[in-house]
Amino acid sequence: MGTPAAAQRLLLGDGGSRPPAVFRGAHHRCLGSHRALPYSADRGKKSVNRQALDDLKQQIPLMGYLQAHDWQPARPLSRGRWMGLCPLHGDRKPSFLVDPNKELFFCYGCGRGGDVIRFAELYHQVKFPQALTLLRQWRGAEPLLREVARFYRVQLHRHSEAVAYLYQRGIRSPELIEHMRIGYAPGGCLRGWLTQLGHCGSALRQAGLVTGAGYDAYVRRIVFPLEDNLYGRSILSSAPPHRFLPGSKGGLYGWEQARLYPDVILVEGLFDYAVLWQAGFPNVTCSLGTHLNARQFRQLCDGPQNVYVVFDADPNGSGQQAARCLLQRLRERGITARQVSLPEGHDPNSFFVDGGAARQFQALLEAAHL
Numbered sequence: 181m182g183t184p185a186a187a188q189r190l191l192l193g194d195g196g197s198r199p200p201a202v203f204r205g206a207h208h209r210c211l212g213s214h215r216a217l218p219y220s221a222d223r224g225k226k227s228v229n230r231q232a233l234d235d236l237k238q239q240i241p242l243m244g245y246l247q248a249h250d251w252q253p254a255r256p257l258s259r260g261r262w263m264g265l266c267p268l269h270g271d272r273k274p275s276f277l278v279d280p281n282k283e284l285f286f287c288y289g290c291g292r293g294g295d296v297i298r299f300a301e302l303y304h305q306v307k308f309p310q311a312l313t314l315l316r317q318w319r320g321a322e323p324l325l326r327e328v329a330r331f332y333r334v335q336l337h338r339h340s341e342a343v344a345y346l347y348q349r350g351i352r353s354p355e356l357i358e359h360m361r362i363g364y365a366p367g368g369c370l371r372g373w374l375t376q377l378g379h380c381g382s383a384l385r386q387a388g389l390v391t392g393a394g395y396d397a398y399v400r401r402i403v404f405p406l407e408d409n410l411y412g413r414s415i416l417s418s419a420p421p422h423r424f425l426p427g428s429k430g431g432l433y434g435w436e437q438a439r440l441y442p443d444v445i446l447v448e449g450l451f452d453y454a455v456l457w458q459a460g461f462p463n464v465t466c467s468l469g470t471h472l473n474a475r476q477f478r479q480l481c482d483g484p485q486n487v488y489v490v491f492d493a494d495p496n497g498s499g500q501q502a503a504r505c506l507l508q509r510l511r512e513r514g515i516t517a518r519q520v521s522l523p524e525g526h527d528p529n530s531f532f533v534d535g536g537a538a539r540q541f542q543a544l545l546e547a548a549h550l
């Protein structure tokens with residue numbers, strides 16, 4: 181690869197000159213090509229219409245997409261460009277350059293750059309066609325999910341059963357409810373409200389918010405907005421406890437905050453995350469289950485120096501086994517990883533709900549073995 185300055189000239193400079201041969205192929209195939217030819221996805225099997233790509237990119241400004249994925253501009257540069265921490269690698273000082281006028285980014289740390297499609301490929305770790313699908317879904321679904329999350333947040337304060345459930349699970353501070361943007365889906369009211377706002381039924385069914393029979397999909401569930409999804413926890417023991425909308429669960433929950441710390445606590449559920457955050461552990465993150473997807477695993481490998489894994493101590497030992505397996509994989513990547521043992525039958529949530537204190541939890545962290 182060339183020097184950063186050369187790369188910057190290539191990606192973000194003024195010139196319209198063709199990049200030197202050494203850079204070709206290092207960036208998205210859209211870049212550097214101003215010809216109006218259609219270009220093909222992998223192996224030329226599927227032709228992708230250039231105009232459709234340009235339209236998609238125009239509808240999804242890079243800056244908006246980055247910020248919706250928790251990227252924050254740290255300092256302004258000339259000509260409207262911005263620097264910030266790189267969301268693609270464990271960045272400690274801002275090395276990620278964004279040019280909103282050219283709709284391009286480049287990272288001086290990991291050397292990657294391109295347009296919003298390239299960003300989606302790298303960020304979600306998917307191939308080109310899947311990146312297009314994700315972007316199309318996001319373009320359609322994202323404002324809808326925001327609207328839904330806002331609606332559910334209003335409902336939370338209107339339904340005492342929801343507040344009582346949160347209280348019983350140890351979620352008590354308004355600051356935490358605000359931080360996690362927690363809402364409540366009573367059921368039987370979302371569809372009507374969204375229809376009033378002009379959303380069509382097929383879009384709501386496609387997003388998984390409404391069932392095929394036309395009912396709200398989330399009924400009597402505490403709702404937590406995720407990156408591009410909504411997690412719903414049933415407050416009734418008769419319903420399946422966990423529910424997601426179709427699509428990915430996304431990266432690690434709360435990662436933007438947790439990654440700032442050298443020691444990170446990894447838990448499996450959002451109620452575990454909640455009580456730890458509330459007890460003064462801002463370095464907590466959550467994998468939404470004991471199986472980490474590829475992106476979550478990479479986040480853990482790129483960021484912290486020490487990882488404390490605190491999965492449930494279930495009677496059948498499955499949580500502990502998943503933790504051991506994860507520890508092994510992290511160590512193979514050179515990460516210092518520790519397994520934290522909770523008292524028999526406890527998860528972090530029940531530990532705090534049953535009166536555990538922050539200093540006692542801290543002692544468990546310190547006692548964790550390598």
Ligand SMILES: [Zn+2]
Nearest residue numbers: 266269287290
């Ligand atoms: Zn980077």
